Amino acid sequence: MAAKIDENAIIAAVRAAESRTSGQIVCVLAQRSCDPSAFIVLYAAALALVTPWPLLEWTQTPAQVVFAIQTGVFATALVLLGWTPLGVLLTPRAIKRRQAFAAALEQFFARGLGKTRSRAGVLIFVSLAEHYARIIADRALDDRISERDWRGAVEEMTAHLREGRVTEGFVDAVARCGDLLARAAPPDGGGDELPDNVIRLN
16 A cells, blocks of 8 residues: 655645755655565475375375465465565565665666755655665765764654654655755756655655
C-alpha cells in the first residue's frame, strides 16, 4: 500500500528552502528499492529440500506424494515470500542498503541534479520497505558542506520515518538542507530548474 503523505506540505517546504538558495532540492519516495528475488528462490529451494526428510523418516508417505508436497512447499514459499514483505525482510541488510543506495544514485542523475546551473543539486531519497533514507548532493558542494551536516539531516529524517511520519521527515529534511544550501549556495537570481513535487517510484 502506498504511503500517505501531505504532498502540498512538502512542496511548500521545498519552495521555501529554494527561495533562500540557488540550490535545487528534489524529493523521491520509493515503495521499495530492493530486489529480493534471488534470496526468495534460495529460501524457497532450501525449505523445499528439507521438507521430505521428516516425511520419509517418520511417516509411510509414498514417494510420489512426498514429491508433490515438496513441489507445493516450493511454490507456496515463492508466492509467500514474493507477495508479502517477508522477502524483503529476509534479504540481508547490507544487500538492501546497497541496492537502495544504487537506486538513490540513479535518481540523482536521472533527475538532472548533477547538471544544475549552480552545481548545488540535492536529492532527498526515501525507500519505505527498507526504512532507508539518503541525501545525495552535487560533488561541487563537498568543500562547503560536511558529511556530518548531511548525516544530521538524514538522522532527523529517519527518526520521523521510524514513527511512520513520512511527511514530517521530508519537511524537516528539506528545511535542514535549505539551511545548509543557504550558506553554501546563496541565491543568484536564477529560476526554479527542477520540479518541486514528490517523485513517487513503484
